[in-house]
Amino acid sequence: MINYLPRYILSFVILVLIQVLLLNNVQFSGYLNPYIYILFLLSLPFETPKWGLLALGFVLGISVDLFTHTVGMHASACVFMAFMRPFVLRSVEPRDGYQLETYPSVRDYGFRWYFRYAGILILLHHLFLFYVEVFKMDLFFQTLARALLSGLFSLILILLIKVFIKK
Amino acid sequence: MHNLLRFLLKYHFVLLFILFEALALTLLLQNNNYQNTRFVQFTRTLKGKFYEQGMEIEQYLRLQEKNEKLREENEYLRNFIASNLQQQPDTFRKKVDTTHNQQYYYLTARVINNSVNKQHNYITLDQGSAQGVEPEMGVISSDGIVGVVQGVSENFSTVISLLNSELRVSAELSASGYYGPLNWTGGDYRYARLMDIPLHARLSQGDTVTTSGYSAIFPEGVPIGYVEDFEEKGGRFYEVQVRLSTDFKKLNTVYVVKNLLKEEQNQLEKEVKQ
Structure with a gap:
């Protein structure tokens, strides 16, 4: 765990920078806006204490918020995602459970498992984020479409990162 | 533990x-x-709904008093019409055109929340933007002025009460025509303070204080209250204590005043200033 600390800090910084400098400027037809910084929350070790998940989610969200001038928006979505992570992990748990010394990654649990795990959490995060952003129910279906399409886009990007950069 | x-x-x-x-x-x-x-916006609507419920019960209990008041007002209006018609010579028929030259339009609203015990009191009304209420419209009751609309949601509006030390209205002594700013100073909800009345103005207890009509918010001559007491302040002006004619503890039905010519007046005044 301790050995991985610098690596996680590094990935935190890199992911936030990629997000705010590169991907926040990507916007296709007002619908697609991928958010890959949540990969950090996805790849935290299984043994991460639950309070740590929430705290890291908050810090991660606030870091992105500070760059996008939307203080609290990404933070609330990330805290929500961090809260859901243990439940999602339990629901996609393989038959023989999670092994020691393994990480929630494609390498350790296979592509199918990771697809489901990441897919659910990304969807939850995006739904929360997009609804907080519009903050009203008038545009319910338009927001739903935006969340789903962006979620799909984010999922593809995150899977690509996980498949090609095996860390 | x-x-x-x-x-x-x-x-x-x-x-x-x-x-x-x-x-x-x-x-x-x-x-x-x-x-x-x-x-x-959301909480304002929610709050409005909530107070409306509570007010409905209170309204019912006060029906008697309200009827009395409406009867008085009807009587006053009827007298007003009769006296108007008498002034017309018999030889010509009076042409009734109520919208010609009409400057003010009144909209009835119910008070659904009100306070008198804070430094900054606000009132909530059950009429909003859907009924044509806009910010900065005046609010009066049949007894006198009440306040100025501050914000509106679709079906509710909040009003800065005259009992709010932030609100200043231009007031006039109807006997002599001297005018000055009037505001509430906190404390007793029945009294307000009128300032800048010159020392040579003749004042006596019980004089009527009305709105001056210099701001585009209230019509001229709406009652505010009566002179209760006055004293010299700073050697140049009187400071007048005014007993308010509106009883803010019994507010019920009020009128929102829409000044149809407000835009025009403000426009002209702005042009002159430039």
Whole structure:
């Protein structure tokens, strides 16, 4: 765990920078806006204490918020995602459970498992984020479409990162 | 104590989640104008609905008093028409055209929330933008002025009460025509303070104080109150204590005043200033 600390800090910084400098400027037809910084929350070790998940989610969200001038928006979505992570992990748990010394990654649990795990959490995060952003129910279906399409886009990007950069 | 600790430990994840989420959403509402506006609109509507319920019961209990008041007002209006018609010579028929030259339009509203015991009192009305209420319209009752509309949602509006030390209205002594700013100073809800009345103005207890009509908000001559007491302040002006004619503890039906010519007046005044 301790050995991985610098690596996680590094990935935190890199992911936030990629997000705010590169991907926040990507916007296709007002619908697609991928958010890959949540990969950090996805790849935290299984043994991460639950309070740590929430705290890291908050810090991660606030870091992105500070760059996008939307203080609290990404933070609330990330805290929500961090809260859901243990439940999602339990629901996609393989038959023989999670092994020691393994990480929630494609390498350790296979592509199918990771697809489901990441897919659910990304969807939850995006739904929360997009609804907080519009903050009203008038545009319910338009927001739903935006969340789903962006979620799909984010999922593809995150899977690509996980498949090609095996860390 | 032991049980409390055990409870906290058992549910620490959920509790922490609520804590962090509340923190994030508070930050969101405080720092983002759009979400904040939506939130305020929402709570205003909710608050309005809630007070409306409570007011409905109170309304019922006060029907007697309200009827009495409406009867008085009817009587006054009827007399007013009769006296108007008498002034017309018999040889010509009077042409009744109520919209010609009409400057003010009145909309009836019910008070659904009100306070008198704070420094900054506000009133909530059951009419909003859907009925044509806009910010900065005057609000009067049959007894006298009440306040100025501050914000509106679709079906409700909030009014800065005259009992709000932030609000100043231009008032006039109807006997002599001297005018000055009037505002509430906090404290007793029955009295307000009128300033800048020159020393050579002749004042006596019981003189009527009305609106001056210099601002585009209130029509001229709406009663505000009566002179209760006055004293010299700073050697140049009187400071007058005014007993308000509106009883803010019994506010019920009020009229929102729309000045149909306000735009025109403000436009002209702005042009002159430039």
